[in-house]
Amino acid sequence: MAAPAEANTSAPLPEDLFLDIDRGSAIPLYFQIATRLEQAILDGRLPPGTRLENEIALGERLNLSRPTVRRAMQELVSKGLLVRRRGIGTQVVHGPVTRKVELTSLYEDLDRSGQRPATTLLSHEVGPADEEVAGRLAVAVGSPVLHLRRLRLSDGVPLAVMENYLPEEFTGLSADGLTTRGLYQLLRGRGTHIRVARQRIGARPAAAEEARLLEIKRHGAVLTMDRTAYDDVGKVVEFGHHCYRPDLYAFEITLVDN
Missing domain, CATH: 1.10.10.10 (Winged helix-like DNA-binding domain superfamily/Winged helix DNA-binding domain)
Structure with a gap:
């Protein structure tokens, strides 16, 4: 296009x-x-x-x-x-994406803010879960899992490298669908609703491939986010590990004194 x-x-x-x-x-x-x-x-x-x-x-x-x-x-x-x-x-560019820490996908956040999200699918593979992934998804080691790796762009500018693992019941997710819609949109279309997620935000130097994909300096800093998401009955739906350009992306958190 x-x-x-x-x-x-x-x-x-x-x-x-x-x-x-x-x-x-x-x-x-x-x-x-x-x-x-x-x-x-x-x-x-x-x-x-x-x-x-x-x-x-x-x-x-x-x-x-x-x-x-x-x-x-x-x-x-x-x-x-x-x-x-x-x-x-x-x-x-539109300006930095400031994303509230809530149960939405980056694709939907960009779309709602009037920016043009686009996705390059880097990997779409089904393989056996190793010990770490099995623990994150609460499945047996060796169980089939879907491994996704995507580059998310905003108005043509690289913004994030996103890696996700999903359990066996989601291995049929369409590769074509992942280039035109957000992951959570596709899951909702299958009747799966994300209800709760556990999330960790951090920062680290970019790996060489990440720096190339995000068009930043080698070993430049990236923001990171790990998320484990659960459905209505408490079953793990996906585990994601994402990294973002810090000059174009920020997390926003509201704190309340109870």
């Missing part, structure tokens, strides 16, 4: 965006540039998917040094408004 035209747009920034840059101001030039770019992204003048001209070209147009332009861009990369992608350049 062809990507939307905006995802392939590579355009010089609007000339009027920087007309009021004050070179004599005490406010650093990089900050003035970053502020104007941020406003253009937030008000829609630079829509998600737009690819920006490179730092050298922008610096020459504005008569600014490359380090000044690079620092301005990095400010917005740090905020999750821009992303640098190898072979593509600097691209506007």
Whole structure:
């Protein structure tokens, strides 16, 4: 399927965006540039998917040094408004995904927020459960389990590498369905409802393949989430181990004083 035209747009920034840059101001030039770019992204003048001209070209147009332009861009990369992608350049994104810790899937969260979720299926295999997976799923060692590994993208930008294990009754889940819908959506379609989950959130350096898939630096940090989910009668439905780009993803937890 062809990507939307905006995802392939590579355009010089609007000339009027920087007309009021004050070179004599005490406010650093990089900050003035970053502020104007941020406003253009937030008000829609630079829509998600737009690819920006490179730092050298922008610096020459504005008569600014490359380090000044690079620092301005990095400010917005740090905020999750821009992303640098190898072979593509600097691209506007929707902003970081802030996900409440609740019983929803990432696919559904992205879809509800107006972003375009997409999935690359990396692995869809049935095999015997080893000791760790058997313990997580509360099945016998050697029992058939479905092993899934997927790359989740948001508006074409890699966001998460997701690994899931499901017990034998789910080994018939369609590989095609997993590229167009979320895992929990597919489970609900089979009459299985996730009722309770135990979850652990952490962080670690990315493995080499994870860094490549997520388009981050080798050994760069990733957020991690392990989840064991149970259905209405307390049976384990799935065990998942996911890792996320920390510049584009955050967990949100509400704390209540009882």
